[in-house]
Amino acid sequence: xxxxxxxxxxxxxxxxxxxxxxxxxxxxxNNLQWYRQNSGRGLVHLILIRSNEREKHSGRLxxxxxxxxxxxxxxxxxxxxxxxASYFCATGYSGGGADGLxxxxxxxxxxxx
Amino acid sequence: NAGVTQTxxxxxxxxxxxxxxxxxxxxxxxxMYWYRQDPGMGLRLIYYSASExxxxxxxxxxxxxxxxxxxxxxxxxxESAAPSxxxxxxxxxxxxxxxxxxxxxxxxxxxxxx
Numbered sequence: 001x002x003x004x005x006x007x008x009x010x011x012x013x014x015x016x017x018x019x020x021x022x023x024x025x026x027x028x029x030n031n032l033q034w035y036r037q038n039s040g041r042g043l044v045h046l047i048l049i050r051s052n053e054r055e056k057h058s059g060r061l062x063x064x065x066x067x068x069x070x071x072x073x074x075x076x077x078x079x080x081x082x083x084x085a086s087y088f089c090a091t092g093y094s095g096g097g098a099d100g101l102x103x104x105x106x107x108x109x110x111x112x113x
Numbered sequence: 114n115a116g117v118t119q120t121x122x123x124x125x126x127x128x129x130x131x132x133x134x135x136x137x138x139x140x141x142x143x144x145m146y147w148y149r150q151d152p153g154m155g156l157r158l159i160y161y162s163a164s165e166x167x168x169x170x171x172x173x174x175x176x177x178x179x180x181x182x183x184x185x186x187x188x189x190x191x192e193s194a195a196p197s198x199x200x201x202x203x204x205x206x207x208x209x210x211x212x213x214x215x216x217x218x219x220x221x222x223x224x225x226x227x
Binding site: 029031032033040043088091092093098100103105106 | 153161169210211213215216219
C-alpha cells in the first residue's frame, strides 16, 4: 500500500509563478524524500528532509515537514518550463526484510510558458 | 559514470513467456532495488538487495525472481509473464537501504505482455 499521498494530483501554473504541492503520509517516519520524474524517464532525487528538521532549502526548492500532521510540502519558486514533471514524495518502506521506499501517486505539474 | 543502466528499454512478451531485465550500477552502492510503475501510480517495491547474495521481497514480489550477481548487477526475472505484469520497471541503487539515502534510478524498461 502507498504510504504517501500527494495533493493536488495535477497543477498547471504560469511560468514565473510559485508551485506548491503537498504530501501526507500514514505512519511515523525517520526521513522523507522528494523526487522528480520527467515524462518517460527515471526518477531524480530532489531533497531529503529528516524527521527532526522542519524546513530545508535547495536552490529554488523549499521543503517543509510537519510530523505532528504527518505532512510535507514542496515549494518551487519562480517556476520554469523545465520544471514540468511529476513530483513524488517517498518514505521508508516497512514490510518484511525489505528496506526500500514507498511512493505516493505524484503531482503532475505543468508550467505554461 | 553511467550511473544506473537498464536493458532492454522496451520489450513485448506473449503471456507465458519468460525474460530477464538487467540492471547495473557503477557507483559502488551496496543496496539495489526493483520497482514497478503503473499508469497514474507511484512506484511500488518489488525486491530489494542489501548486498551481493542477499535479497528481500518488497510490496509486490509475486511472479518475479531476482538475482544479485555481484555488487554491480541486479537482475529481475519473469518466469511466466502475465498481462498484469505490463508496467514500467525501474532499477535503483543507493549507498545503503531505507529512506536515509537518496536513490539513483535507471531509465526504466517498458514491458508489455499481450
